Amino acid sequence: MKLLRYGETGTEKPGLLDQDGRIRDLSGEVADITGATLDEATLARLRALDPADLPLVEGNPRLGPCVGNIGKFLCIGLNYSDHAAETGSEIPEYPILFLKANSAICGPNDTVSLPRESRHADWEVELGVVIGKAGKYLSEAEALDHVAGYCIVNDVSERRFQSKLNGQWTKGKSCDTFGPVGPWLVTRDEIADPQKLGLTSDVNGRRMQDGNTGNMIFSVARIISHLSELMTLHPGDLIATGTPSGVGMAQKPSRVFLRAGDEMVMRIEGLGEQRQSVAQDG
Incomplete structure (x- = not known):
């Protein structure tokens, strides 16, 4: 699974890259891709999703750091x-x-x-x-x-x-x-x-x-x-x-x-x- 964050600096949204290289919006599933959403249970839940059921992100948005609120x-x-x-x-x-x-x-x-x-x-x-x-x-x-x-x-x-x-x-x-x-x-x-x-x-x-x-x-x-x-x-x-x-x-x-x-x-x-x-x- 390839997780990402897209959008303007400071307002990035969580996303997932599907098998065709297209960005799918994960906003309905998690608030962001951060340490708080990287636990095994959350990752397993996201992995079980069918990317085709997630909203397709149109265009070519900016990609932010793939993890937000990095700790150390x-x-x-x-x-x-x-x-x-x-x-x-x-x-x-x-x-x-x-x-x-x-x-x-x-x-x-x-x-x-x-x-x-x-x-x-x-x-x-x-x-x-x-x-x-x-x-x-x-x-x-x-x-x-x-x-x-x-x-x-x-x-x-x-x-x-x-x-x-x-x-x-x-x-x-x-x-x-x-x-x-x-x-x-x-x-x-x-x-x-x-x-x-x-x-x-x-x-x-x-x-x-x-x-x-x-x-x-x-x-x-x-x-x-x-x-x-x-x-x-x-x-x-x-x-x-x-x-x-x-x-x-x-x-x-x-x-x-x-x-x-x-x-x-x-x-x-x-x-x-x-x-x-x-x-x-x-």
Whole structure:
């Protein structure tokens, strides 16, 4: 099942993507797609619906973040061995955790707007994991049972802000629009193995990243288990699980960074595609 949210920013409605790729309105079934509606009982009820009985949404509406009112936006750094190598970083002993401000969250096809002083903005395609059931001190064996579904995240990053502004990574990760999420939340039952997904990013039509989640240093289950040892994970929390090699700051012979007018396209096998144009604040 592919769940989504559509409409103008702040007034999105819940929807479902049918087998023909058309949006069906879920407003008569749930108020929104949030942590409050990602429990097993609600998902089972929605899964039992015949999409043909739901109102068809006409036209091509804007897609919002596929989950509303996201709780914690948790991000894992340096989680692919090839990405660690390209940045000259050591393989971490434990998952590296940073948080991205929720105000960075935007729709999958919304414009990414660079801050006024940004000259080193970068792209990162990542597998997003949305928690559906609260948990603490979870074993790896039970971790995936707490997942509602998966989505694409573009962890847009301003590298100078990240490393040179006398702070932690959060400064370079949390600018407005630096967290496109979606296009839809694919429920857990449709993804047989989250460690067997191809993921790519293209910038201006050029393939920059081409990886597979099987190359993660820490699996999704390991990440969830580790985080749950530190804090309770709640329904609606979003975990971005790291990016493969091919980011702009590691390009050779010269680093490549985003500029106004660029276009990014992020794809993950089974999870769809998101596409952003780049602008710069005046």
